[in-house]
Amino acid sequence: xxxxxxxxxxxxxxxxxxxxxxxxxxxxxxxxxxxxxxxxxxxxxxxxxxxxxxxxxxxxxxxxxxxxxxxxxxxxxxxxxxxxxxxxxxxxxxxxxxxxxxxxxxxxxxxxxxxxxxxxxxxxxxxxxxxxxxxxxxxxxxxxxxxxxxxxxxxxxxxxxxxxxxxxxxxxxxxxxxxxxxxxxxxxxxxxxxxxxxxxxxxxxxxxxxxxxxxxxxxxxxxxxxxxxxxxxxxxxxxxxxxxxxxxxxxxxxxxxxxxxxxxxxxxxxxxxxxxxxxxxxxxxxxxxxxxx
Numbered sequence: 001x002x003x004x005x006x007x008x009x010x011x012x013x014x015x016x017x018x019x020x021x022x023x024x025x026x027x028x029x030x031x032x033x034x035x036x037x038x039x040x041x042x043x044x045x046x047x048x049x050x051x052x053x054x055x056x057x058x059x060x061x062x063x064x065x066x067x068x069x070x071x072x073x074x075x076x077x078x079x080x081x082x083x084x085x086x087x088x089x090x091x092x093x094x095x096x097x098x099x100x101x102x103x104x105x106x107x108x109x110x111x112x113x114x115x116x117x118x119x120x121x122x123x124x125x126x127x128x129x130x131x132x133x134x135x136x137x138x139x140x141x142x143x144x145x146x147x148x149x150x151x152x153x154x155x156x157x158x159x160x161x162x163x164x165x166x167x168x169x170x171x172x173x174x175x176x177x178x179x180x181x182x183x184x185x186x187x188x189x190x191x192x193x194x195x196x197x198x199x200x201x202x203x204x205x206x207x208x209x210x211x212x213x214x215x216x217x218x219x220x221x222x223x224x225x226x227x228x229x230x231x232x233x234x235x236x237x238x239x240x241x242x243x244x245x246x247x248x249x250x251x252x253x254x255x256x257x258x259x260x261x262x263x264x265x266x267x268x269x270x271x272x273x274x275x276x277x278x279x280x281x282x283x284x285x286x287x288x289x290x291x292x293x
Contacts, residue, residue: 005241007032013095019196023229036082038067069096069123087243091142091240094124100160102209113160120164141184146278176249185248190266191232191256250275
């Protein structure tokens with residue numbers, strides 16, 4: 001995407017020092033946004049800052065701020081600092097996430113399990129809570145949540161990751177309804193299977209800890225190549241731009257959904273539960289039982 005869809009906008013992007021977060025940050029800068037990038041690795045953040053500043057126009061700024069997204073004090077401090085640096089924050093991208101422990105639920109380390117929930121779910125909620133008041137003051141805002149396959153299907157032996165990703169999608173759907181009248185859009189992205197450090201974690205863990213099926217799928221992905229990072233990054237640009245205004249409460253696949261043309265179907269999306277989590281009933285599978293007379 002070469003259009004500067006995000007010119008004069010400012011975004012906070014979490015987990016922006018590598019992988020998809022870094023790709024989103026790059027796409028945002030190319031699209032004209034100023035960015036506040038956060039992650040825990042200070043040295044890697046500094047490297048990303050240098051790379052992105054070379055792509056930025058003089059009016060754009062690239063700021064980095066080390067932050068543990070699961071720490072409420074650090075999150076609030078980062079948001080306060082950002083609002084001191086910029087008159088308005090327009091976009092929040094909650095990208096930071098970890099797999100957490102891998103293995104049967106009865107065997108995994110409980111502290112590691114709860115830490116995954118803290119990063120993947122609580123981290124996103126903390127940043128959202130901190131920014132919603134200023135979004136409301138300006139009557140505008142965009143919250144973009146990275147979700148993934150853990151939200152839409154069971155992931156045996158990755159229970160913390162799966163549970164947290166499903167929970168954060170329902171949180172996003174709920175928040176979308178809370179702030180709909182404030183012109184704040186809240187959407188989730190399923191970026192597809194990516195060849196990132198998280199894939200390497202699965203392969204390193206091995207089939208005994210993540211299961212034969214998921215391990216074989218990871219090896220196939222590693223050998224054949226995953227979804228390009230740019231696909232999810234470009235969807236994030238679209239959801240952060242004015243082009244998606246009014247589209248809210250949706251979980252959108254970067255790979256399978258026709259998001260480039262969703263503007264043409266905005267009225268359908270606003271009045272239906274398309275692209276949301278829902279319960280499947282027998283009727284949905286053409287089964288002739290389960291309906292009350």
